[in-house]
Amino acid sequence: MYGVLIFVLVVLVLSIKQINQYQKGVKLTLGKFTGIMEPGWRIIVPVFQSYQKVDMRIKAVDVPDQEAITRDNISVRVNAVIYYKVNDAEKAILEVEDFYFAVSQLAQTTMRNIVGEVNLDELLSKRDEIAEKIRTIVDKATDEWGIKVSSVELKDVTLPEAMKRVIGKQAEAEREKRSVIIKAEGEVIAAGNLAKAAATLSQTKGALHLRTLGTLNDLSSDRSNTVIFAIPLEVLRAFEQMGVNTKDMIKKEPETVAH
Secondary structure (H helix, E strand, C coil): CCHHHHHHHHHHHEEEEEEECEEEEEEEEEEEEEECCCEEEEECCCCCCCEEEECCCCCCEEEEEEEEEECCCCCCEEEEEEEEECHHHHHHHHHHCCHHHHHHHHHHHHHHHHHHCCCCCHHCHHHHHHHHHHHHHHHEEEEEECCEEEEEEEEEECCHHHHHHHHHHHHHHHHHHHHHHHHHHHHHHHHHHHHHHHHHHHHHHCHHHHHHHHHHHHHHHCCCCCCCCCCHHHHHHHHHHCCHHHHHHHHHCHHHHHH
């Protein structure tokens, strides 16, 4: 009697299975699917029934480096991370042998295919669009497995060293091009301003002479300079009218005249 009671207790203990809050259990009876086990303590009849737990939380799968050739025949290495969760525990167990491995392999294959369809410039500048395209393809393919892919992120794009040097030279040439353009635009603006200034000086009587005297005054601050300049005849006549002996001015040293 005690032996039977002990046997029943042992069978009962072995029959109790715990499903955690973040899990669901897929129950099979005599090899056939008979239901989903919700979180809590559940009874599984030994020998006749079996079950398998399925984690319903979001999983992050690190897609290892994949070597691919872009549409413009450049070899690159790309790695990514994919985030997904199980929406249907029944399909995840019954439709695919190992959904974790299957999702990883599908992501690797899809990533290589998508990289092969774009140019290097597109791969570097439109990473978000490419990642979204990979997510859409993988998500559609895993619907039959009860998997929902929430996000795909391209972590790194590795280029050959020779290509890195070429890109560096291209960036340097682009900056030099912009520098030349900016300098040329500055010269155009400066030339326009000079033309306006020249027009203003030519329209105002005596303005050009005042500008010349101002320039000479600036030059006279350094006494080591020798300044030679031409005086318009009108200025000489003006000095003569004022009673100044212009012949003596011409005979003086240019530096003295400047000062």
